[in-house]
Amino acid sequence: MSKSEIHNVFSTRFLTVSMVGLLAVGSAFSADKHASAPAPKAAPASHAAPSGGGSHGPSTASHGATTASHGPTTASHGPTTSSAGHTTTTAGHTTTSTAGHSTTTAGHTTSTAGHSTTAGTASHGTTAGGAHTASTGGAHPAGGATHTAATGTRSTTGASHGPVAKGHTTVATKNGGSVTKRADGRVASVHDSKRNMDVHRSLSGNRTVVHERADHTRVVVVRGGHGYVQRPYSYHGHEYGRRSYYYGGHYYHGYYGRYYYRGVYVNPYYPAYYYGPAYYGWAYNPWVAPVSYAWGWAGNPWFGYYGAFYTPYPVYASASLWLTDYLIAQQLQAAYAAQAANAAAISNAAALTPDVKQLIADEVKRQIALENSEAKTGQAAEPDAASSSIQRALTDGTAHVFVAGADLDVVDSGGNECALSQGDAIQLTGQNPADAATINLAVLASKGGKECPKGDVVAVKLEDLQEMQNSMRQTIDQGMQDLQKKQGTGGLPAAPASAQAAPQQSAVAAAAPPPPPESEVVATLNQESKEADAVEKEASADTGAPVGEPPTVALGQSPDQVIAALGQPKSIMDLGPKKIYVYKDAKVTFRDGKVADIQ
Numbered sequence: 001m002s003k004s005e006i007h008n009v010f011s012t013r014f015l016t017v018s019m020v021g022l023l024a025v026g027s028a029f030s031a032d033k034h035a036s037a038p039a040p041k042a043a044p045a046s047h048a049a050p051s052g053g054g055s056h057g058p059s060t061a062s063h064g065a066t067t068a069s070h071g072p073t074t075a076s077h078g079p080t081t082s083s084a085g086h087t088t089t090t091a092g093h094t095t096t097s098t099a100g101h102s103t104t105t106a107g108h109t110t111s112t113a114g115h116s117t118t119a120g121t122a123s124h125g126t127t128a129g130g131a132h133t134a135s136t137g138g139a140h141p142a143g144g145a146t147h148t149a150a151t152g153t154r155s156t157t158g159a160s161h162g163p164v165a166k167g168h169t170t171v172a173t174k175n176g177g178s179v180t181k182r183a184d185g186r187v188a189s190v191h192d193s194k195r196n197m198d199v200h201r202s203l204s205g206n207r208t209v210v211h212e213r214a215d216h217t218r219v220v221v222v223r224g225g226h227g228y229v230q231r232p233y234s235y236h237g238h239e240y241g242r243r244s245y246y247y248g249g250h251y252y253h254g255y256y257g258r259y260y261y262r263g264v265y266v267n268p269y270y271p272a273y274y275y276g277p278a279y280y281g282w283a284y285n286p287w288v289a290p291v292s293y294a295w296g297w298a299g300n301p302w303f304g305y306y307g308a309f310y311t312p313y314p315v316y317a318s319a320s321l322w323l324t325d326y327l328i329a330q331q332l333q334a335a336y337a338a339q340a341a342n343a344a345a346i347s348n349a350a351a352l353t354p355d356v357k358q359l360i361a362d363e364v365k366r367q368i369a370l371e372n373s374e375a376k377t378g379q380a381a382e383p384d385a386a387s388s389s390i391q392r393a394l395t396d397g398t399a400h401v402f403v404a405g406a407d408l409d410v411v412d413s414g415g416n417e418c419a420l421s422q423g424d425a426i427q428l429t430g431q432n433p434a435d436a437a438t439i440n441l442a443v444l445a446s447k448g449g450k451e452c453p454k455g456d457v458v459a460v461k462l463e464d465l466q467e468m469q470n471s472m473r474q475t476i477d478q479g480m481q482d483l484q485k486k487q488g489t490g491g492l493p494a495a496p497a498s499a500q501a502a503p504q505q506s507a508v509a510a511a512a513p514p515p516p517p518e519s520e521v522v523a524t525l526n527q528e529s530k531e532a533d534a535v536e537k538e539a540s541a542d543t544g545a546p547v548g549e550p551p552t553v554a555l556g557q558s559p560d561q562v563i564a565a566l567g568q569p570k571s572i573m574d575l576g577p578k579k580i581y582v583y584k585d586a587k588v589t590f591r592d593g594k595v596a597d598i599q
Contacts, residue, residue: 050281050372162410162438162459165417173542182417187547188409190539199532201547202407203419203450206338209532216241219528222406223338225567227525230256235511236382241267242512244521249568251518254474255509259385262437266463268389269470271477273503274375275484282499283319283480284368290315293322293491297329301558302336309349309447310423313357319483320368322492324361326479327472328352328423331405335422335447337560338407350454352445356425359401359444366400367476378506390466394432394439401427401444405471410458413440418452429457437462553588557595562588 167183176193189200197211209221216239221227228243243254256267292315297303310332316322352360370392374383386392393400404424411417420426426441443456452458460468481503488494536547553565562581563569566588569581578596581588589597 050277050284050369162461163415165411166415168417171543173539175538177539179539179543179545181543181545185545187536187539187543187545190535190547192535192538195531195535197528197531197535199535200409202409203417204338204407204421206407207532208407209528211528211531219524221525221528221532223564225522225525225529227528228254229516229521229524231516232258233512235508238382240270240508240512242515244515246518246521246525248563251521253512253515255506255512256470257383257385257389257508259389259391261389261391262435262462264437264462266389266466267470268383268385268466269473270383270388270508271371271374271378271473271506272509273505274371274378275480275503276498276501277372277375278496278498279480279484279501280368280372280375282495283323283483284365284372286318287316287493289493290317291491291493292316295325295329300333302333305336305346306332306423306447308346308351309445310352318361320361320364322483323364323476323479324357326482327360327364327403327475328357330475330478331403331422331471337564338422339561339564346447346449348448348453350443350445350448352423352425356401356444359427360403360425363401363472364476366398367473368480371473371477378508379504380507383506383508390462390469393428393465393469399428401425402441402465402468403472405468405475408460408464408468410452410460412452412459413457418456418458419450420452420458421447423447424451426458426460439465441465553586553595553598555595555598558593559590562595 165182168180168188170178170180172178173190173192177191179187179191180189182188187201189198191198195211196213197209200208200210202208206223209219209227211219213219216232218230218241219227220230226247228245230241230243232239232241234240239258241256241258243256245252245254253272255270255272257270259266259268295312297312310328312325312329313321316325370388374388377383402425404420404422404426406422408420409417410420420443424446425444427444428439429442430440432439438459438461440457441460443452443454443458446452446454483492484495484500486492487500539545540547553562559579559581566581566583566586569583569588571582573580573582577591579590581590587599588595589599
């Protein structure tokens with residue numbers, strides 16, 4: 001094979017991270033509608049901020065002092081209850097449910113032997129722009145290494161339908177499925193009804209494969225053979241899911257609920273471990289004095305590449321600021337790896353300004369307060385889905401900010417399709433109807449090119465927004481784990497002794513059955529990727545539309561970029577300063593961490 005042929009082996013720029021950027025980073029089970037879906041509970045009132053840990057600062061979330069950048073306060077002031085409801089106390093806070101809420105609990109799906117009792121799976125409908133990807137991160141249990149996942153996708157069965165992008169057309173295929181094409185004639189998404197599989201090609205060129213099975217098992221595959229296998233299980237008669245992630249040679253798990261809200265099922269993330277109140281208090285409140293911290297990112301390709309987009313804080317006055325940089329960095333590392341051979345110079349980027357970063361830091365504080373509230377009962381009981389899911393963010397009157405955890409193609413108010421990628425920031429804006437399953441958000445920061453410009457108002461499906469929140473929470477959890485390990489070192493202040501206690505496993509995680517072996521998950525991901533190849537080939541033959549663009553492997557690329565394009569090598573020859581990655585039809589030679597030769 002010639003070098004020119006090898007250079008065009010792949011074009012896919014494959015999630016998040018959090019793995020780094022997580023592998024954040026879809027909605028868990030199929031979003032099919034229940035025959036008699038439960039009425040969702042109203043989101044609980046604002047959580048009280050943690051007060052432990054000996055830190056100085058506010059004791060309530062609703063009136064917390066702002067951090068060093070003097071951004072907005074940390075919690076909502078909007079309405080949190082609905083009329084004609086009754087109140088129940090869950091996880092230390094008050095929830096109010098709507099009238100008519102009777103035998104169901106928190107909108108969960110009742111399940112038997114790990115299977116939902118919902119009505120049959122709804123038929124697929126291809127939406128404009130295809131199956132948009134969202135991010136779902138994966139966190140190791142306490143003591144494990146941290147990685148950011150970027151492999152989530154929205155549910156494609158019975159999911160909400162967003163606006164149609166200009167120039168998109170959908171045609172039927174011979175097997176009863178459908179193909180959605182962009183204005184240039186290229187395939188945006190394919191739905192294969194025979195396999196019950198959806199394949200989406202994002203504007204950036206990355207491919208996401210989603211296979212929904214009848215038993216609510218979901219398989220998601222993204223760039224380089226990374227992805228997850230999600231299997232349902234039952235706890236207290238309700239359905240939960242464990243995602244077994246494989247990313248960059250790392251294998252780990254995440255846990256999710258299944259909650260019916262606004263006509264679709266969303267899958268809120270639940271931590272596998274909870275800390276004691278002292279640690280949440282130390283992480284939430286300001287530190288005694290600002291500190292400097294050296295991340296060690298200088299010289300890393302991703303850091304230089306995004307230099308015009310992202311600048312870390314010079315000092316940290318609180319853990320929330322440190323966790324903000326942790327969150328953003330994880331997502332940007334994954335975004336860089338996802339670009340593979342197509343890492344053109346950034347142009348017209350709308351940077352993460354200090355004001356935008358402060359908004360993210362405020363969101364981080366809200367998540368810390370939420371998890372502290374969940375921890376009060378999370379080690380022994382089910383979490384409150386209305387509180388932990390996207391429902392709270394959409395009903396508490398606060399203009400919440402989200403950081404993208406994976407490639408996401410959206411449609412703006414002018415009908416134009418544009419992209420969001422890991423590390424971009426968007427904010428709730430305007431009035432969204434109470435039953436809206438597509439939410440309007442304003443772009444605060446993006447990286448230019450095909451991405452949505454700053455100020456653009458874009459429509460995000462409810463399931464995608466839930467997964468974006470999941471990615472943020474999961475990455476923050478990873479940061480909390482790292483922070484507890486590193487407190488008192490590298491310039492970070494020491495946490496009080498009471499805040500150094502090891503976290504305890506959550507009831508939801510403890511109830512899950514033993515996970516499948518890593519080899520089984522890897523084999524499943526590889527098989528699904530091959531099936532997706534066949535799906536795209538058949539769709540192209542049926543419609544005559546080209547699928548994707550041939551990616552390239554180029555001189556000067558890093559090992560991560562090559563793996564993102566070609567997947568894991570069959571073998572690696574380590575010759576000291578020179579390493580050779582051996583593939584089926586190619587050999588890629590690296591010198592000093594860069595591609596030096598392709599054969």
